[in-house]
Amino acid sequence: MAQVTATPTAPNAQHPEQTVLQRFRRDQPWWLLPLTVVTVLGGFGLYVLWTAFIESPPGSVNHVSEWGPYLSPFFSPLIWKSGPVSPAIFVLWSPLIFRASCYYYRKAxxxxxxxxxxxxxxGEMRHRAYHGESRFPMVLNNLHRFTLYAALVILGWLWYDAFLAFFSVDPANHGHVWLGLGTGIMLANVVLLTAYTFSCHSLRHLVGGGLDCYSTARLGMARNGAWRALTKINLRHPMWAWLSLFSVMLTDVYIRLLQHGLFVDPHIVF
Ligand code: FES
Structure with a gap:
């Protein structure tokens, strides 16, 4: 009787395109990722509350998270430094709504x-009528495209803060260039925030997603070029979302450490 033997296959022959990270995730229990997201996002939310309101009581020297030429992104632009409430309240609403209504974070x-x-x-654990984004509270997700404009303005401010981080506020070093570890952290943070904002699905759609034909549209070819460039970074939008979340928090933690004298900023002055 003829014997049929199975042809040995490579371990990942069915998923040859999977990366190491994808294979790692596939082998983990399903609840590990949700638990990680709850821990990270929950921890981030608690940290924001602490640094923006608990650590910044009116009248205290810590009212604003700033040190030397560095200003925390949670307080920029610094609209009202010595008011009765934390100045973060004038800033935080916009990036928080922007992130909360982000297409990627919503999935997460x-x-x-x-x-x-x-x-x-x-499968779905609850079966309810789904009305898309036409009813409360889901209708609030439509705020994303509007907070995108605010995010772009704030991004400009953060680039200005990163520029100022190259100059000491110390009169003894006036006119000199300051290169500190904090300068690098602030610069890396604004680069990651730029990648996150420019990989936004709404921005990509705004630039070129609504056109049927580029060649007949006004500035069509320029928009096509911009749309292609945004598409490249849009493919990694989840990665930019997490990296920029960590960098914003790290920047504030670093400045708070300097402010409390728990760390000395390594730097050179030219
Ligand atoms: S979709 Fe994530 S920032 Fe717009």
Missing amino acids: YYRSFFLDPPACAL
Whole structure:
């Protein structure tokens, strides 16, 4: 009797295109990712509350997270430094709504915080009528395209802050260039925030997504070039979302450490 033997296959023959990270995720229990997202996003939210309001009581020297030429992104632009409330309140609403209504973060926190659904391979746990973004509270997600404009303005301010981080506020060093570890952190932060903002799905659509034909549209070819460039970074939007979240927090932590005298900024002055 003829024997049929199975042809040995390579371990990943069925998923030859998978990266190491994708293979790692596939082998983990489904709840690990939601738990990680809840921990990171929840921790970030608590940290923002602490640095913006608890650590910054009116009249205290810590009212604003700033040190030397560095200003925390949570307080920029610094609209009202010595008022009765934390100046962060004038700034934070816009980036927080921008992130909360981000298409990627929505997927992450719908799954992780609300288990709705918990993962792509698991079914819906609740079956309700779905009305898209036409009813409260989902209709609030439409704010994303409007907070995008505010995010672009704030991004300009953060680039200005990163520029100022190259100049000491110390009169003894007036006119000299300051290169500190904090300068590098502030610069890296604004670069990552730029990548996050410019990889936004709404911005990509705004630039070229609504056109049927580029060649007949006004500035069509320029818009096509911009759309192609944005598409390249849009493919990594989740990565920019997480990296920029960490960098914003790291920048504030670093400035708070300097402010409390717990760390000395390594620097050189030219
Ligand atoms: S879709 Fe994520 S920032 Fe716009």
